[in-house]
Amino acid sequence: xxxxxxxxxxxxxxxxxxxxxxxxxxxxxxxxxxxxxxxxxxxxxxxxxxxxxxxxxxxxxxxxxxxxxxxxxxxxxxxxxxxxxxxxxxxxxxxxxxxxxxxxxxxxxxxxxxxxxxxxxxxxxxxxxxxxxxxxxxxxxxxxxxxxxxxxxxxxxxxxxxxxxxxxxxxxxxxxxxxxxxxxxxxxxxxxxxxxxxxxxxxxxxxxxxxxxxxxxxxxxxxxxxxxxxxxxxxxx
Amino acid sequence: xxxxxxxxxxxxxxxxxxxxxxxxxxxxxxxxxxxxxxxxxxxxxxxxxxxxxxxxxxxxxxxxxxxxxxxxxxxxxxxxxxxxxxxxxxxxxxxxxxxxxxxxxxxxxxxxxxxxxxxxxxxxxxxxxxxxxxxxxxxxxxxxxxxxxxxxxxxxxxxxxxxxxxxxxxxxxxxxxxxxxxxxxxxxxxxxxxxxx
Amino acid sequence: xxxxxxxxxxxxxxxxxxxxxxxxxxxxxxxxxxxxxxxxxxxxxxxxxxxxxxxxxxxxxxxxxxxxxxxxxxxxxxxxxxxxxxxxxxxxxxxxxxxxxxxxxxxxxxxxxxxxxxxxxxxxxxxxxxxxxxxxxxxxxxxxxxxxxxxxxxxxxxxxxxxxxxxxxxxxxxxxxxxxxxxxxxxxxxxxxxxxxxxxxxxxxxxxxxxxxxxxxxxxxxxxxxxxxxxxxxxxxxxxxxxxxxxxxxxxxxxxxxxxxxxxxxxxxxxxxxxxxxxxxxxxxxxxxxxxxxxxxxxxxxxxxxxxxxxxxxxxxxxxxxxxxxxxxxxxxxxxxxxxxxxxxxxxxxxxxxxxxxxxxxx
Numbered sequence: 001x002x003x004x005x006x007x008x009x010x011x012x013x014x015x016x017x018x019x020x021x022x023x024x025x026x027x028x029x030x031x032x033x034x035x036x037x038x039x040x041x042x043x044x045x046x047x048x049x050x051x052x053x054x055x056x057x058x059x060x061x062x063x064x065x066x067x068x069x070x071x072x073x074x075x076x077x078x079x080x081x082x083x084x085x086x087x088x089x090x091x092x093x094x095x096x097x098x099x100x101x102x103x104x105x106x107x108x109x110x111x112x113x114x115x116x117x118x119x120x121x122x123x124x125x126x127x128x129x130x131x132x133x134x135x136x137x138x139x140x141x142x143x144x145x146x147x148x149x150x151x152x153x154x155x156x157x158x159x160x161x162x163x164x165x166x167x168x169x170x171x172x173x174x175x176x177x178x179x180x181x182x183x184x185x186x187x188x189x190x191x192x193x194x195x196x197x198x199x200x201x202x203x204x205x206x207x208x209x210x211x212x213x214x215x216x217x218x219x220x221x222x223x224x225x226x227x228x229x230x231x232x233x234x235x236x237x
Numbered sequence: 238x239x240x241x242x243x244x245x246x247x248x249x250x251x252x253x254x255x256x257x258x259x260x261x262x263x264x265x266x267x268x269x270x271x272x273x274x275x276x277x278x279x280x281x282x283x284x285x286x287x288x289x290x291x292x293x294x295x296x297x298x299x300x301x302x303x304x305x306x307x308x309x310x311x312x313x314x315x316x317x318x319x320x321x322x323x324x325x326x327x328x329x330x331x332x333x334x335x336x337x338x339x340x341x342x343x344x345x346x347x348x349x350x351x352x353x354x355x356x357x358x359x360x361x362x363x364x365x366x367x368x369x370x371x372x373x374x375x376x377x378x379x380x381x382x383x384x385x386x387x388x389x390x391x392x393x394x395x396x397x398x399x400x401x402x403x404x405x406x407x408x409x410x411x412x413x414x415x416x417x418x419x420x421x422x423x424x425x426x427x428x429x430x431x432x433x434x
Numbered sequence: 435x436x437x438x439x440x441x442x443x444x445x446x447x448x449x450x451x452x453x454x455x456x457x458x459x460x461x462x463x464x465x466x467x468x469x470x471x472x473x474x475x476x477x478x479x480x481x482x483x484x485x486x487x488x489x490x491x492x493x494x495x496x497x498x499x500x501x502x503x504x505x506x507x508x509x510x511x512x513x514x515x516x517x518x519x520x521x522x523x524x525x526x527x528x529x530x531x532x533x534x535x536x537x538x539x540x541x542x543x544x545x546x547x548x549x550x551x552x553x554x555x556x557x558x559x560x561x562x563x564x565x566x567x568x569x570x571x572x573x574x575x576x577x578x579x580x581x582x583x584x585x586x587x588x589x590x591x592x593x594x595x596x597x598x599x600x601x602x603x604x605x606x607x608x609x610x611x612x613x614x615x616x617x618x619x620x621x622x623x624x625x626x627x628x629x630x631x632x633x634x635x636x637x638x639x640x641x642x643x644x645x646x647x648x649x650x651x652x653x654x655x656x657x658x659x660x661x662x663x664x665x666x667x668x669x670x671x672x673x674x675x676x677x678x679x680x681x682x683x684x685x686x687x688x689x690x691x692x693x694x695x696x697x698x699x700x701x702x703x704x705x706x707x708x709x710x711x712x713x714x715x716x717x718x719x720x721x722x723x724x725x726x727x728x729x730x731x732x733x734x735x736x737x738x739x740x741x742x743x744x745x746x747x748x749x750x751x752x753x754x755x756x757x758x759x760x761x762x763x764x765x766x767x768x769x770x771x772x773x774x775x776x777x778x779x780x781x782x783x784x785x786x787x788x789x790x791x792x793x794x795x796x797x
Binding site for chain 2: 504545546548549550551552555556557558563566567570722725726727728731733734735737738741742744745
């Protein structure tokens with residue numbers, strides 16, 4: 001198995017890293033502003049996730065076409081990414097308003113903030129500029145899942161404690177209705193604890209995961225070489 | 238005299254009571270990326286203050302005709318990005334003409350400073366709260382200065398945390414988030430209410 | 435293990451607590467908190483004792499759990515969790531439900547103390563953070579107090595009690611409280627469980643100062659700053675002395691000043707830094723009281739001062755008063771010399787000008 005194929009396999013496996021070991025919020029600290037303040041109810045959290053998906057995936061898809069000869073000069077890059085995201089924001093916001101009309105008002109400034117968020121630049125510079133379009137979209141997709149999971153978790157916890165409901169459905173009748181959990185400081189603490197948990201899991205799990213990936217590659221390589229051997233033997237005959 | 242008094246009160250309010258970072262979590266990510274170097278956050282904060290001040294005037298002017306546009310929310314980011322882009326190119330052009338290493342430093346920090354959650358968030362707050370021109374400028378200055386103050390606190394915290402015996406799972410981002418969270422709790426003692434977005 | 439990070443020409447002043455004298459200091463602290471239960475029992479019956487017991491147990495359990503999870507040995511330092519639990523409990527009204535101080539204590543130990551490094555290395559005072567947490571999440575429970583001499587049993591039905599506001603609410607509304615300063619000192623006013631016995635707290639302060647557990651470099655500037663602020667900017671009618679008296683004795687300010695400001699782990703480690711820290715705490719405490727959202731903002735102010743403790747150490751260690759004095763004297767001498775020179779010149783001019791002038795006139 002040549003080095004190119006190995007690289008390709010490793011890269012495909014590393015796409016999943018967007019969920020845990022490279023989680024945009026919990027490990028890289030990228031999209032913190034909307035996550036910390038605006039994840040107050042499950043509906044808001046879902047609205048945020050939908051908007052993020054519809055803004056980021058097309059943006060990174062388009063960015064992956066622009067490389068090599070059409071490289072954007074350095075000083076234009078941030079402006080270009082921001083412009084691209086804000087163009088895709090228009091359908092994204094329209095869609096989100098259609099699905100969750102009340103959330104858009106509650107999210108206020110934090111929905112448009114997704115446009116200039118550092119995650120676009122980070123992912124674009126790291127992956128999209130040098131990969132094929134499909135890989136860029138895959139990477140963006142898993143990073144969005146990595147964004148969605150903590151946001152929805154935090155949103156669920158906060159909604160439960162502030163009004164005893166989950167997604168608007170009343171669950172706890174004796175809830176104390178602590179509306180103060182919607183404060184930013186609770187968000188910071190929640191995300192800080194989640195980040196610590198993610199770091200812990202990732203520290204324990206990453207070496208094991210890497211070993212598993214390497215073993216798969218070796219198995220695949222040995223399977224290929226035996227297949228080659230067999231075909232050569234059959235040719236000789 | 239009362240105008241100047243109100244001016245300063247407005248700045249202090251935007252800076253302390255409604256601090257951009259601690260009460261609204263705007264600009265956390267870029268701040269964390271920059272603050273790791275000791276001296277840089279001051280420059281960063283300074284640039285952001287200038288940008289928020291100038292763009293507050295531009296934003297107020299640009300959104301005046303759009304006050305009653307129902308679909309305004311769709312185009313807010315686009316208009317802001319174009320505005321900030323114009324500002325960015327103007328600043329870039331002037332800095333390229335200027336000489337000296339400080340100009341180069343500012344030029345390198347410029348992209349992150351202009352297209353920044355803190356700046357864009359403050360501008361969006363201006364638009365959403367329909368502020369007048371004077372309050373917009375005051376809010377812009379106060380936002381920038383508040384960001385500078387927050388950067389100072391976070392820088393100080395990073396120093397302390399380097400010396401402390403932080404458990405392995407918490408090192409780096411988690412402990413910084415907890416630190417900002419506790420300071421956010423402290424600043425809440427001043428406002429006492431959830432700020433509108 | 436001391437890790438001193440170097441950042442350029444500035445030398446870092448290690449903010450770690452030296453390991454000696456742990457046990458004696460903590461035991462003294464607990465001994466100084468015990469007398470406060472006498473007025474608590476006297477005014478509110480047995481409920482304060484039960485609340486404190488439960489809070490301390492919760493804090494100790496959390497602390498021991500964290501210590502084991504980090505693979506350290508359980509030792510005398512775990513008593514600091516007991517101190518935290520006691521302080522949080524004594525700041526609560528006697529009518530609070532058990533969940534509030536327990537959650538405050540758990541927050542203090544699990545979120546504020548151990549992630550930042552545990553005993554001696556935490557940046558923020560855990561008791562202050564716990565109280566701030568409770569005040570923000572349960573404002574009605576933390577700021578409504580039963581009338582004194584309502585004896586409450588351990589399992590009293592606190593939901594049906596009629597509760598009052600403390601004197602601080604009157605101060606916040608800029609009105610003169612009805613109680614006299616003297617009865618404030620004795621403690622028959624609605625307030626948190628352990629903070630109304632002013633005379634007892636003053637006695638405990640003296641004890642702690644004598645035993646060197648509490649540094650006078652912090653507490654004295656703090657008290658003087660609070661007094662001066664209340665004297666210079668009174669917010670209630672009735673004269674400056676009354677204002678200063680009420681501000682200092684109403685509410686938990688004195689209690690906090692004795693037990694929380696001079697917390698050895700969060701204080702600055704140099705003498706000058708400690709004094710500046712005391713002044714800063716006093717200023718911030720009064721600002722939060724006057725302009726903040728809650729009637730007692732001391733705990734929020736303390737958290738901010740905690741964050742600045744290291745900075746104060748660094749900046750103030752650069753200033754040496756001896757150097758300043760020497761430079762000041764030299765500057766003064768230079769000024770005097772220049773002034774003497776100028777006087778001589780003008781005298782000469784006047785004499786000369788007088789002659790010249792008379793010459794001119796003659797011509």
